[in-house]
Amino acid sequence: MPNITKTLGQHMLVDARVLGKIIDAARISKNETVLEAGTGRGILTAELCKVARHVVSYEVDRKLYQQAQERLQFQNLELANADLFKTTGLRFDVFVSNLPYSRSRDAFEWLAVQKFNRAIVMVQEEFADKLAARPGSKNYRAISALAAHCFAIERLFSVGRQSFQPQPKVESVVIRIVPTNTVTKETIKNLNLLFSKRNKKASTVAAKARVKVDFGSKRVDQLAPGDLIRVAESISNVCSI
Ligand SMILES: C[S@@+](CC[C@H](N)C(=O)[O-])C[C@H]1O[C@@H](n2cnc3c(N)ncnc32)[C@H](O)[C@@H]1O
Numbered sequence: 001m002p003n004i005t006k007t008l009g010q011h012m013l014v015d016a017r018v019l020g021k022i023i024d025a026a027r028i029s030k031n032e033t034v035l036e037a038g039t040g041r042g043i044l045t046a047e048l049c050k051v052a053r054h055v056v057s058y059e060v061d062r063k064l065y066q067q068a069q070e071r072l073q074f075q076n077l078e079l080a081n082a083d084l085f086k087t088t089g090l091r092f093d094v095f096v097s098n099l100p101y102s103r104s105r106d107a108f109e110w111l112a113v114q115k116f117n118r119a120i121v122m123v124q125e126e127f128a129d130k131l132a133a134r135p136g137s138k139n140y141r142a143i144s145a146l147a148a149h150c151f152a153i154e155r156l157f158s159v160g161r162q163s164f165q166p167q168p169k170v171e172s173v174v175i176r177i178v179p180t181n182t183v184t185k186e187t188i189k190n191l192n193l194l195f196s197k198r199n200k201k202a203s204t205v206a207a208k209a210r211v212k213v214d215f216g217s218k219r220v221d222q223l224a225p226g227d228l229i230r231v232a233e234s235i236s237n238v239c240s241i
Contacts, residue, residue: 009100012040015163025156026120028052035092037084038100039068049074058084085110095119105143109188112150119177128173136222142195148225152178190232209235
Protein backbone atom coordinates (compact mmCIF):
# COMPACT_ATOMS: atom_id res chain seq x y z
CA MET A 1 0.00 0.00 0.00
CA PRO A 2 1.56 3.34 -1.01
CA ASN A 3 2.32 6.26 1.34
CA ILE A 4 1.47 4.66 4.65
CA THR A 5 2.06 7.01 7.58
CA LYS A 6 2.82 4.90 10.63
CA THR A 7 2.59 7.81 13.05
CA LEU A 8 -1.04 8.25 11.97
CA GLY A 9 -1.75 4.59 12.73
CA GLN A 10 -2.58 3.77 9.13
CA HIS A 11 -3.17 0.04 9.45
CA MET A 12 -6.16 -0.49 7.20
CA LEU A 13 -8.75 -3.15 7.92
CA VAL A 14 -8.87 -5.71 5.09
CA ASP A 15 -10.89 -8.49 6.75
CA ALA A 16 -14.54 -8.62 5.65
CA ARG A 17 -15.45 -10.95 8.52
CA VAL A 18 -14.18 -8.46 11.13
CA LEU A 19 -15.88 -5.62 9.26
CA GLY A 20 -19.21 -7.48 9.47
CA LYS A 21 -18.76 -8.13 13.18
CA ILE A 22 -18.10 -4.43 13.87
CA ILE A 23 -21.21 -3.39 11.93
CA ASP A 24 -23.33 -6.03 13.73
CA ALA A 25 -21.99 -4.92 17.13
CA ALA A 26 -22.81 -1.26 16.42
CA ARG A 27 -26.53 -2.09 15.84
CA ILE A 28 -27.01 1.17 13.98
CA SER A 29 -30.56 2.12 13.04
CA LYS A 30 -31.77 4.23 10.12
CA ASN A 31 -32.45 7.24 12.34
CA GLU A 32 -28.95 7.47 13.83
CA THR A 33 -25.98 9.69 13.03
CA VAL A 34 -22.61 7.98 13.11
CA LEU A 35 -19.27 9.69 13.61
CA GLU A 36 -16.17 7.86 12.40
CA ALA A 37 -12.58 8.71 13.34
CA GLY A 38 -10.17 7.90 10.52
CA THR A 39 -11.81 7.32 7.11
CA GLY A 40 -8.67 5.64 5.79
CA ARG A 41 -9.57 3.81 2.57
CA GLY A 42 -13.22 3.90 3.59
CA ILE A 43 -13.87 0.20 4.18
CA LEU A 44 -15.82 0.89 7.38
CA THR A 45 -17.27 4.20 6.15
CA ALA A 46 -19.04 2.56 3.20
CA GLU A 47 -20.73 -0.05 5.41
CA LEU A 48 -21.75 2.60 7.93
CA CYS A 49 -23.40 4.61 5.14
CA LYS A 50 -25.57 1.59 4.27
CA VAL A 51 -27.08 1.34 7.76
CA ALA A 52 -27.09 4.87 9.23
CA ARG A 53 -29.17 7.96 8.52
CA HIS A 54 -26.09 10.15 8.35
CA VAL A 55 -22.34 9.44 8.56
CA VAL A 56 -19.66 12.01 9.35
CA SER A 57 -16.14 10.69 8.83
CA TYR A 58 -12.96 12.55 9.76
CA GLU A 59 -9.59 11.87 8.15
CA VAL A 60 -6.53 13.92 9.08
CA ASP A 61 -4.43 12.75 6.10
CA ARG A 62 -5.14 15.03 3.12
CA LYS A 63 -4.37 12.42 0.46
CA LEU A 64 -6.60 9.76 2.04
CA TYR A 65 -9.34 12.36 2.43
CA GLN A 66 -9.12 13.33 -1.26
CA GLN A 67 -9.16 9.68 -2.34
CA ALA A 68 -12.19 9.04 -0.13
CA GLN A 69 -13.99 12.01 -1.71
CA GLU A 70 -13.50 10.44 -5.15
CA ARG A 71 -14.30 6.87 -4.13
CA LEU A 72 -17.13 7.13 -1.62
CA GLN A 73 -20.33 8.22 -3.33
CA PHE A 74 -23.04 8.21 -0.67
CA GLN A 75 -25.79 10.82 -0.27
CA ASN A 76 -25.70 10.48 3.51
CA LEU A 77 -21.92 10.87 3.88
CA GLU A 78 -20.05 13.96 5.04
CA LEU A 79 -16.25 13.79 4.87
CA ALA A 80 -13.97 16.13 6.78
CA ASN A 81 -10.21 16.67 6.53
CA ALA A 82 -9.24 17.55 10.10
CA ASP A 83 -7.96 16.18 13.37
CA LEU A 84 -11.14 14.90 14.97
CA PHE A 85 -9.74 15.05 18.47
CA LYS A 86 -9.27 18.81 18.15
CA THR A 87 -12.82 19.30 16.88
CA THR A 88 -15.68 20.54 19.04
CA GLY A 89 -19.41 20.99 18.63
CA LEU A 90 -20.25 17.74 16.81
CA ARG A 91 -23.56 15.97 17.33
CA PHE A 92 -23.71 12.21 16.88
CA ASP A 93 -25.41 9.12 18.29
CA VAL A 94 -22.82 6.46 17.63
CA PHE A 95 -19.03 6.72 17.44
CA VAL A 96 -17.33 4.01 15.39
CA SER A 97 -13.62 3.77 14.76
CA ASN A 98 -10.75 1.51 13.99
CA LEU A 99 -8.66 3.94 16.02
CA PRO A 100 -5.25 5.22 15.05
CA TYR A 101 -3.44 3.60 17.98
CA SER A 102 -1.04 6.50 18.48
CA ARG A 103 -4.10 8.67 19.29
CA SER A 104 -6.02 6.22 21.51
CA ARG A 105 -5.57 8.25 24.66
CA ASP A 106 -6.55 11.49 22.87
CA ALA A 107 -9.61 9.70 21.48
CA PHE A 108 -10.78 8.59 24.93
CA GLU A 109 -10.11 11.97 26.50
CA TRP A 110 -12.08 13.53 23.65
CA LEU A 111 -14.97 11.05 24.04
CA ALA A 112 -15.09 11.76 27.79
CA VAL A 113 -16.28 15.33 27.10
CA GLN A 114 -18.80 14.39 24.36
CA LYS A 115 -22.47 13.51 24.57
CA PHE A 116 -23.31 10.35 22.61
CA ASN A 117 -25.21 7.10 22.95
CA ARG A 118 -22.55 4.41 22.41
CA ALA A 119 -19.29 3.65 20.66
CA ILE A 120 -17.76 0.63 18.98
CA VAL A 121 -14.02 1.03 18.86
CA MET A 122 -11.04 -1.06 17.85
CA VAL A 123 -8.05 -0.50 20.12
CA GLN A 124 -4.68 -2.09 20.71
CA GLU A 125 -4.99 -4.96 23.22
CA GLU A 126 -2.50 -3.34 25.65
CA PHE A 127 -4.57 -0.16 25.61
CA ALA A 128 -7.74 -2.15 26.41
CA ASP A 129 -5.85 -3.63 29.38
CA LYS A 130 -4.97 -0.11 30.57
CA LEU A 131 -8.61 0.95 30.26
CA ALA A 132 -9.66 -1.97 32.47
CA ALA A 133 -6.81 -1.68 35.01
CA ARG A 134 -7.75 -1.49 38.69
CA PRO A 135 -6.31 0.82 41.39
CA GLY A 136 -2.90 -0.28 42.66
CA SER A 137 -2.08 -2.39 39.58
CA LYS A 138 0.94 -1.69 37.35
CA ASN A 139 -1.32 -0.80 34.42
CA TYR A 140 -3.47 1.68 36.34
CA ARG A 141 -3.15 5.12 34.70
CA ALA A 142 -5.05 8.38 34.52
CA ILE A 143 -6.82 6.97 31.45
CA SER A 144 -7.96 3.91 33.49
CA ALA A 145 -9.57 6.16 36.10
CA LEU A 146 -11.10 8.40 33.43
CA ALA A 147 -12.50 5.40 31.53
CA ALA A 148 -13.92 3.79 34.69
CA HIS A 149 -15.63 7.04 35.66
CA CYS A 150 -16.96 8.03 32.24
CA PHE A 151 -17.76 4.74 30.49
CA ALA A 152 -19.11 1.24 30.86
CA ILE A 153 -16.75 -0.76 28.65
CA GLU A 154 -17.28 -4.27 27.33
CA ARG A 155 -14.70 -6.30 25.41
CA LEU A 156 -16.42 -7.81 22.38
CA PHE A 157 -13.84 -9.76 20.33
CA SER A 158 -10.17 -9.96 19.48
CA VAL A 159 -8.74 -9.12 16.07
CA GLY A 160 -5.46 -10.61 14.83
CA ARG A 161 -2.79 -8.55 13.11
CA GLN A 162 -3.40 -10.42 9.81
CA SER A 163 -6.73 -8.54 9.51
CA PHE A 164 -4.84 -5.33 8.61
CA GLN A 165 -2.65 -4.02 5.84
CA PRO A 166 0.12 -3.34 6.64
CA GLN A 167 0.06 -5.62 9.66
CA PRO A 168 0.60 -3.91 13.01
CA LYS A 169 3.03 -5.37 15.55
CA VAL A 170 0.25 -5.74 18.11
CA GLU A 171 -3.04 -7.57 18.59
CA SER A 172 -6.30 -5.63 18.66
CA VAL A 173 -9.63 -5.83 20.38
CA VAL A 174 -13.06 -4.37 19.63
CA ILE A 175 -14.86 -2.84 22.60
CA ARG A 176 -18.29 -1.34 23.23
CA ILE A 177 -18.45 1.90 25.19
CA VAL A 178 -21.54 3.32 26.84
CA PRO A 179 -21.08 6.74 28.46
CA THR A 180 -21.98 6.98 32.15
CA ASN A 181 -20.58 10.40 33.19
CA THR A 182 -19.00 13.33 31.40
CA VAL A 183 -16.16 15.46 32.77
CA THR A 184 -14.61 18.76 31.74
CA LYS A 185 -11.28 19.19 29.92
CA GLU A 186 -10.00 20.89 33.07
CA THR A 187 -10.75 17.79 35.13
CA ILE A 188 -8.88 15.60 32.63
CA LYS A 189 -5.90 17.95 32.77
CA ASN A 190 -5.92 17.83 36.57
CA LEU A 191 -6.29 14.05 36.60
CA ASN A 192 -3.23 13.69 34.36
CA LEU A 193 -1.34 16.04 36.64
CA LEU A 194 -2.31 14.03 39.73
CA PHE A 195 -1.06 10.89 38.01
CA SER A 196 2.29 12.49 37.26
CA LYS A 197 2.74 12.01 41.05
CA ARG A 198 1.41 8.44 41.01
CA ASN A 199 3.82 7.11 43.64
CA LYS A 200 3.30 9.95 46.13
CA LYS A 201 0.92 9.95 49.10
CA ALA A 202 -2.46 11.03 47.72
CA SER A 203 -3.44 13.27 50.66
CA THR A 204 -0.12 15.17 50.39
CA VAL A 205 -0.50 15.68 46.62
CA ALA A 206 -4.09 16.88 47.11
CA ALA A 207 -3.06 19.21 49.96
CA LYS A 208 -0.50 20.87 47.69
CA ALA A 209 -3.35 21.64 45.34
CA ARG A 210 -5.30 23.03 48.31
CA VAL A 211 -7.75 20.12 48.35
CA LYS A 212 -8.28 18.80 51.88
CA VAL A 213 -8.92 15.04 51.85
CA ASP A 214 -7.79 12.12 53.96
CA PHE A 215 -6.86 8.98 52.04
CA GLY A 216 -4.71 7.58 54.84
CA SER A 217 -1.42 6.24 53.52
CA LYS A 218 -2.76 5.50 50.03
CA ARG A 219 -0.67 6.58 47.04
CA VAL A 220 -2.23 8.42 44.11
CA ASP A 221 -2.22 5.21 42.03
CA GLN A 222 -4.12 3.36 44.76
CA LEU A 223 -7.14 5.68 44.72
CA ALA A 224 -10.43 4.54 43.24
CA PRO A 225 -11.50 6.33 40.01
CA GLY A 226 -14.30 8.22 41.82
CA ASP A 227 -11.88 9.59 44.44
CA LEU A 228 -9.37 10.67 41.78
CA ILE A 229 -12.05 12.43 39.77
CA ARG A 230 -13.38 14.12 42.92
CA VAL A 231 -9.92 15.52 43.71
CA ALA A 232 -9.32 16.49 40.06
CA GLU A 233 -12.64 18.34 40.01
CA SER A 234 -11.76 20.22 43.21
CA ILE A 235 -8.41 21.52 42.03
CA SER A 236 -8.60 25.11 40.90
CA ASN A 237 -4.91 25.92 40.56
CA VAL A 238 -3.01 23.08 38.86
CA CYS A 239 0.31 24.90 39.13
CA SER A 240 0.35 24.32 42.88
CA ILE A 241 0.83 20.53 42.73
C1 LIG B 1 -6.28 2.33 11.78
S1 LIG B 1 -6.62 3.41 10.42
C2 LIG B 1 -8.29 2.96 10.06
C3 LIG B 1 -8.74 3.34 8.68
C4 LIG B 1 -10.08 2.74 8.25
N1 LIG B 1 -11.18 3.28 9.02
C5 LIG B 1 -10.04 1.23 8.36
O1 LIG B 1 -10.75 0.68 9.22
O2 LIG B 1 -9.29 0.61 7.60
C6 LIG B 1 -6.74 4.97 11.23
C7 LIG B 1 -7.01 6.16 10.33
O3 LIG B 1 -7.17 7.32 11.15
C8 LIG B 1 -6.53 8.43 10.52
N2 LIG B 1 -6.24 9.39 11.60
C9 LIG B 1 -5.16 9.42 12.43
N3 LIG B 1 -5.28 10.41 13.32
C10 LIG B 1 -6.48 11.03 13.05
C11 LIG B 1 -7.17 12.14 13.64
N4 LIG B 1 -6.63 12.79 14.67
N5 LIG B 1 -8.36 12.52 13.12
C12 LIG B 1 -8.88 11.86 12.06
N6 LIG B 1 -8.28 10.80 11.46
C13 LIG B 1 -7.10 10.39 11.96
C14 LIG B 1 -5.30 7.80 9.86
O4 LIG B 1 -4.78 8.62 8.85
C15 LIG B 1 -5.90 6.48 9.36
O5 LIG B 1 -6.43 6.63 8.07
